[in-house]
Amino acid sequence: MPLTKRIIPCLDIKDGQTVKGINFLNIRAVGDPVELGSRYAQMGADELVFLDITATHEKRKTLSDLVTRIAHHINIPFTVGGGISSVSDVSTLLQAGADKISVNSAAVRNPKLIEELALQFGSQCVVLAVDTKFVNGEWIVFLNGGRIPTEIRTLEWVQNAVDLGAGEILLTSMDHDGTKNGFAIDLTREVSESVNVPVIASGGAGKMEHFVDVFNQGKADAALAAGIFHYGEIELPALKQFLYDKGIEVRR
Amino acid sequence: MNIVIIKYNAGNIRSVLFALERLGYNAEVTDDPALIRKADKVIFPGVGEASTAMNYLQKHDLDHVIRSLKQPVLGICLGMQLLCRFSEENQTNCLGIIDQPIKRFPSLGMKIPQIGWNDIYGLKGPIFQQVPEHSYVYFVHGFYAPLSEYTIASANYMVSYSAALQQDNFFAVQFHPEKSGVVGEQILTNFLQL
Numbered sequence: 016m017p018l019t020k021r022i023i024p025c026l027d028i029k030d031g032q033t034v035k036g037i038n039f040l041n042i043r044a045v046g047d048p049v050e051l052g053s054r055y056a057q058m059g060a061d062e063l064v065f066l067d068i069t070a071t072h073e074k075r076k077t078l079s080d081l082v083t084r085i086a087h088h089i090n091i092p093f094t095v096g097g098g099i100s101s102v103s104d105v106s107t108l109l110q111a112g113a114d115k116i117s118v119n120s121a122a123v124r125n126p127k128l129i130e131e132l133a134l135q136f137g138s139q140c141v142v143l144a145v146d147t148k149f150v151n152g153e154w155i156v157f158l159n160g161g162r163i164p165t166e167i168r169t170l171e172w173v174q175n176a177v178d179l180g181a182g183e184i185l186l187t188s189m190d191h192d193g194t195k196n197g198f199a200i201d202l203t204r205e206v207s208e209s210v211n212v213p214v215i216a217s218g219g220a221g222k223m224e225h226f227v228d229v230f231n232q233g234k235a236d237a238a239l240a241a242g243i244f245h246y247g248e249i250e251l252p253a254l255k256q257f258l259y260d261k262g263i264e265v266r267r
Numbered sequence: 268m269n270i271v272i273i274k275y276n277a278g279n280i281r282s283v284l285f286a287l288e289r290l291g292y293n294a295e296v297t298d299d300p301a302l303i304r305k306a307d308k309v310i311f312p313g314v315g316e317a318s319t320a321m322n323y324l325q326k327h328d329l330d331h332v333i334r335s336l337k338q339p340v341l342g343i344c345l346g347m348q349l350l351c352r353f354s355e356e357n358q359t360n361c362l363g364i365i366d367q368p369i370k371r372f373p374s375l376g377m378k379i380p381q382i383g384w385n386d387i388y389g390l391k392g393p394i395f396q397q398v399p400e401h402s403y404v405y406f407v408h409g410f411y412a413p414l415s416e417y418t419i420a421s422a423n424y425m426v427s428y429s430a431a432l433q434q435d436n437f438f439a440v441q442f443h444p445e446k447s448g449v450v451g452e453q454i455l456t457n458f459l460q461l
Contacts, residue, residue: 018424019384019403056448061384087285092405092446112281114446137315139380139407183382213382236378266384266403 021237067097086112133180195221313345
């Protein structure tokens with residue numbers, strides 16, 4: 016049997032609470048991250064992602080004690096991101112119990128960071144997170160939690176980052192995030208077919224069919240979602256069963 | 268029980284430590300040869316690159332220590348590969364405890380490294396007791412051990428390969444039991460109860 020497609024609940028953290036927004040705005044609290052994280056692990060999540068969404072903006076470091084509390088409770092892989100800009104930031108988070116880290120804005124500003132991290136910790140540890148938006152007919156990279164546009168084309172940046180040593184891509188469409196209208200299928204497929212590392216699709220999950228589409232048409236290796244899991248709109252075991260019934264290999 | 272996790276410059280040691288704590292065991296993380304030698308169980312974790320890790324082990328004389336161990340040893344991921352003879356990752360001579368080469372996955376259009384949950388089968392021996400055939404476990408690796416007489420679990424990613432190996436008291440798993448849900452916890456428990 017082939018490698019399974021992964022379902023990854025995401026905990027967006029602000030001030031120690033799990034939050035959720037729409038198109039990166041109108042953010043509100045949805046619960047305790049330690050409780051949510053262990054519940055998802057028990058219910059069959061394949062991995063957990065923790066993003067400190069205000070870290071870069073407020074020039075704060077991710078709360079490593081919260082990382083430790085979550086890591087203590089979960090028996091699945093755990094990726095942490097938010098405000099990471101140096102080798103020592105990553106050391107701290109791995110020490111705290113993270114398995115992988117994700118870099119975003121700091122890597123765009125200083126691409127050598129990816130190279131340094133890959134050398135020090137291995138590519139398997141380095142997830143490149145990209146927030147992107149369709150502007151004037153092109154997918155463009157945005158920085159600082161979607162606040163600052165760049166002139167960098169998403170596909171070019173992703174390929175560059177993989178050449179530098181990124182081991183996985185976490186691709187978030189800001190246009191789709193929180194809309195529940197489905198993932199950015201074309202974008203995901205384009206990125207997935209252009210690199211030889213796994214691509215995690217993010218933004219737009221609303222129905223179980225959306226996951227089928229992003230795996231079959233979007234060629235994603237994993238799909239990330241937050242709101243639908245936090246609000247109990249889709250339960251992980253039911254989603255896994257649905258995907259299995261559609262012929263998609265999943266861990267059940 | 269006295270459990271030791273070998274401390275060196277590779278690995279997600281903290282994840283292994285937390286997994287043991289969830290199972291109700293405490294472990295000491297150390298590079299002290301005396302403590303490693305007298306432990307009841309030794310865990311040799313690892314995430315990283317083979318030649319850098321081997322250099323570190325040799326510099327700290329841990330290569331001799333590991334070879335001399337008579338108690339149950341569990342190598343995980345890179346730890347498993349380092350227990351073998353030779354790795355194609357930067358053409359590295361490894362510890363040579365399990366007489367197997369470590370090969371690079373072929374480029375057959377699939378993504379490398381393999382990252383994610385894959386199933387294991389052909390499960391043999393004490394560490395797989397009560398683990399169902401075709402259980403899913405979490406892998407992250409770009410190199411693999413071929414199937415051989417040392418294979419105690421198999422997996423398939425482009426090629427069929429060893430998901431686990433055993434040579435006497437040396438057990439070795441390519442996947443991460445500390446990150447493989449309840450299946451991984453069963454395997455760790457089995458090892459600790461040897």
